[in-house]
Amino acid sequence: MTSPALKEVPFTVYYGTLVHTPTLGELEVIVNARVGVDETGTIVYVHKHALHGSVEEESPKNAKIVRLNGFTEFFLPGFIDTHIHAPQYPNCGVFGNSTLFSWLTKYTYPVEMALVDPMKAQQVYEKVVKRTLAHGTTCCAYYATIHVEPTNILADSAYGNGQRAFIGRSCMDCGKPIYNDEDGEGSTLAVINHIREKDPEYALIKPILAPRNANKCSEGFMKWLAAKSKELGLPIETHLSETEEEVEQIMQMFPHCKTYAEIYDYHNLLTEKTILGHCVFLSEEELALINERKCGISHCPTSNSCLTSGEARLRWMLDNNTKVGLGTDVSGGFSPSMLTTARHAVLVSRHVAMKTKKDHDKLSVNEALYLATLGGANVIGMGDSLGTFAVGKKWECQQINIESLDLFDFLNPSLEGLQAQNLDDLSKFQDLIDKWVFNGDDRNVRRVYVNGRCVVDKSSLT
Structure with missing residues (x-):
């Protein structure tokens, strides 16, 4: 078709x-x-x-x-959503009083595991693709689950509905036993091959390699993903510094690295094709490294507010000429609408300004629209065509x-x-x-x- x-x-x-x-x-x-x-x-x-x-x-x-x-x-x-979890779409607006870790355990992993059923995956993925398109989102950088067939269904849904999409099978070989890759490399290659067969020129859909977090992937798997990215010219998406608790836990696992960003760099995952979600708690040193490697950052203000993760210092990033786009981060973010995300980007920046007492930290509507369009295009490496x-x-x-x-x-x-x-x-x-x-x-x-x-x-x- x-x-x-x-x-x-x-x-x-x-x-x-x-x-x-x-x-x-x-x-x-x-x-x-x-x-x-x-x-x-x-x-x-x-x-x-x-x-x-x-x-x-x-x-x-x-x-x-x-x-x-x-x-x-x-x-x-068209809006470009640089960070969205397609399998989490059924949970939009469902987060209660959770913070990141409790939300993942109570809501996220159960619904993602349910999508091992291809019929459920088909239902969810058709709806999220149609809904994001209806909101004017012409391109999404999607995370799927660890499962091969359901991830291929997401690719087919995007292709079949005419949405430009990056399809990332969630890579986790060090996760919880019930949600863990048995053959991460083989599963990743299976998804790549399916997409390449469906769209050989990647004219519309393209694989993106998605190590979920530094603490969810073994060192060998992360280095393999980095090598495969370089070999095949594929982009990378992952999470970085979403909460203070997350940063503290992950740093204890990698004592040979000084910062969270350095962990990814040590495994060759920071490249000009890398999208880093959240980046709420970055140090000066980390931002300098991200810029040196020419990575892009996906700012997820709605999600960061819903899960009380924190307020990213967006103006600081922009003042340092960092590539920044916006992400709904469904379903940490309650809405698949990039317009809603742009709105919240403005509001979160005003909360930052109330704390710093600096009007310069406020984001304008025009700046938010830039991040939702051309900013996002630059983050996904398509600023020359979108x-x-x-x-x-x-x-x-x-x-x-x-x-x-x-x-x-x-x-x-x-x-x-x-x-x-x-x-x-x-x-x-x-x-x-x-x-x-x-x-x-x-x-x-x-x-x-x-x-x-x-x-x-x-x-x-x-």
């Missing part, structure tokens, strides 16, 4: 408003834009202020036309309609003023974006495009 994100499509010209964040903190609004997207889903031109123009000579005469009108409907790059509207990148975006947010004409910008880049109109549009980030949800997402193909269309729904 061909994925809907790989099916044949005609050259398409999109007319309407584009909204993206080409740099951290900058919201660029392009009204009356005309975008040409070729049959491979690649943007071949972006022209401003061309809504009423004709299709240009560079577009075929039989090009498909898609039009949006006004500024209450616009295209925004995250903004630019020639040579993929048309991978969401069509947003904010008319349901109770807008008022006297507060709205004018289309003409936006086109003229009038500061007052731009300020009013910024207010609308802020309103959407804090009040919007999946109902505002009308269409979702992956690889230039429409894979979700809710435009006919009331």
